Amino acid sequence: MNIVIVGASGYSGAELAKLISLHDSLNLVGMYVSENSLDKDKALASLYPELNGLVDGILSPLTQDALNVISQNADAVCLCTEHSVSVELAPKFLAMGKKVFDLSGGFRLSSNEDYENYYGFKHTSPELLEQAVYGLVEWQKEQIKNAQLVAVPGCYPTAALNALKPLKQAGLLTDDTVIINAVSGVTGAGRKANVATHFCEVSLKPYGLFNHRHGPEIEKYLGHKVLFTPHLGNFKRGILETIYVKVKPGTTAKQIAASYQVLADEPLIRLLGDAIPSIKGVENSPFVDIGWQLQGDQLIVISAIDNLLKGASGQALQCINLTLGLPAHTGFQGVKHG
Numbered sequence: 001m002n003i004v005i006v007g008a009s010g011y012s013g014a015e016l017a018k019l020i021s022l023h024d025s026l027n028l029v030g031m032y033v034s035e036n037s038l039d040k041d042k043a044l045a046s047l048y049p050e051l052n053g054l055v056d057g058i059l060s061p062l063t064q065d066a067l068n069v070i071s072q073n074a075d076a077v078c079l080c081t082e083h084s085v086s087v088e089l090a091p092k093f094l095a096m097g098k099k100v101f102d103l104s105g106g107f108r109l110s111s112n113e114d115y116e117n118y119y120g121f122k123h124t125s126p127e128l129l130e131q132a133v134y135g136l137v138e139w140q141k142e143q144i145k146n147a148q149l150v151a152v153p154g155c156y157p158t159a160a161l162n163a164l165k166p167l168k169q170a171g172l173l174t175d176d177t178v179i180i181n182a183v184s185g186v187t188g189a190g191r192k193a194n195v196a197t198h199f200c201e202v203s204l205k206p207y208g209l210f211n212h213r214h215g216p217e218i219e220k221y222l223g224h225k226v227l228f229t230p231h232l233g234n235f236k237r238g239i240l241e242t243i244y245v246k247v248k249p250g251t252t253a254k255q256i257a258a259s260y261q262v263l264a265d266e267p268l269i270r271l272l273g274d275a276i277p278s279i280k281g282v283e284n285s286p287f288v289d290i291g292w293q294l295q296g297d298q299l300i301v302i303s304a305i306d307n308l309l310k311g312a313s314g315q316a317l318q319c320i321n322l323t324l325g326l327p328a329h330t331g332f333q334g335v336k337h338g
């Protein structure tokens with residue numbers, strides 16, 4: 001499959017360029033940035049020296065000529081761009097007959113109203129919201145296989161949904177709101193300079209109280225009320241979520257463990273039981289680590305991922321693999337078959 005990355009100079013784009021370059025069945029045929037980008041015509045490895053010898057390409061401006069080239073040489077386009085940019089670009093590539101894997105939140109929610117409320121813009125292609133398939137790999141394999149437009153899930157929702165869907169599916173949750181406290185490393189905010197993510201300014205701190213866009217995303221794909229509070233932590237990559245769940249009275253530890261068995265054969269999910277996941281355990285790796293402890297009817301679930309791998313580029317690669325008929329974990333170094 002010939003693949004193009006738009007937004008290749010960003011954190012998720014560069015990570016995806018590396019994964020695609022190392023993959024036996026994928027050719028990276030183009031890496032693009034905006035037309036007037038300060039990084040146009042630079043080698044990606046000049047921005048990320050760790051990619052020297054791994055990714056050779058140059059970052060090209062996304063001009064009309066570039067769109068013509070893409071229409072000729074690509075089978076699929078990965079959009080590692082900001083939400084509103086993805087919403088503008090996806091219809092163009094779909095009209096060319098390309099498969100589109102969008103890492104932004106531009107196609108994850110249901111209606112224009114959601115976009116006005118949580119993203120602050122009017123959706124210009126609301127008809128695509130129904131067509132888009134949510135790329136939560138472990139739960140949507142069949143749908144992803146044939147999708148033309150995949151909405152790759154958000155980083156925080158990936159950690160939360162894999163931790164909570166087994167419990168929901170087993171009918172163990174009460175109607176109480178599930179409380180999710182999450183901490184992310186600073187790469188989660190992207191590469192662009194910003195005072196809030198400046199080295200001297202970052203300090204462990206919550207943000208987005210009651211209105212972060214990942215709250216409705218988690219609720220939509222869990223089918224349950226949540227209260228989601230993200231925090232920015234002073235580390236580079238990784239997400240750790242501590243999730244407070246009221247389970248039905250009388251629920252046993254054995255029932256909780258049994259519910260997680262639905263994920264037991266998934267190569268990128270590691271069920272830790274009563275051991276506690278950490279950022280250190282997942283950074284630079286494509287895994288989701290899930291641990292839990294029960295006391296009475298109060299369950300605490302901890303979920304950890306690398307935001308740029310399972311939370312973005314790694315999950316995008318899993319989706320690409322599925323559309324090629326390959327096992328979802330193909331191309332991740334050192335991951336054993338399930």
Ligand SMILES: NC(=O)C1=CN([C@@H]2O[C@H](COP(=O)(O)OP(=O)(O)OC[C@H]3O[C@@H](n4cnc5c(N)ncnc54)[C@H](OP(=O)(O)O)[C@@H]3O)[C@@H](O)[C@H]2O)C=CC1
Nearest residue numbers: 007009010011012033034037080081082104188190191312
């Ligand atoms: N970082 C993370 O952990 C995660 C990010 N995401 C989502 O993935 C997307 C990318 O995130 P991230 O990698 O962090 O973002 P970055 O800010 O690091 O990178 C954005 C990229 O898009 C390029 N770009 C901006 N405008 C345009 C345009 N009009 N046309 C083409 N390229 C453009 C930028 O280059 P330039 O400005 O020089 O043109 C840059 O290459 C976002 O939607 C983000 O919300 C999802 C999950 C996790």
Ligand SMILES: CC(=O)N[C@@H](CCC(=O)OP(=O)(O)O)C(=O)O
Nearest residue numbers: 104105153154155184185188189
């Ligand atoms: C630390 C930080 O700022 N994180 C980002 C979320 C990561 C992300 O890019 O979210 P999407 O998956 O929805 O694109 C934020 O809270 O906006």
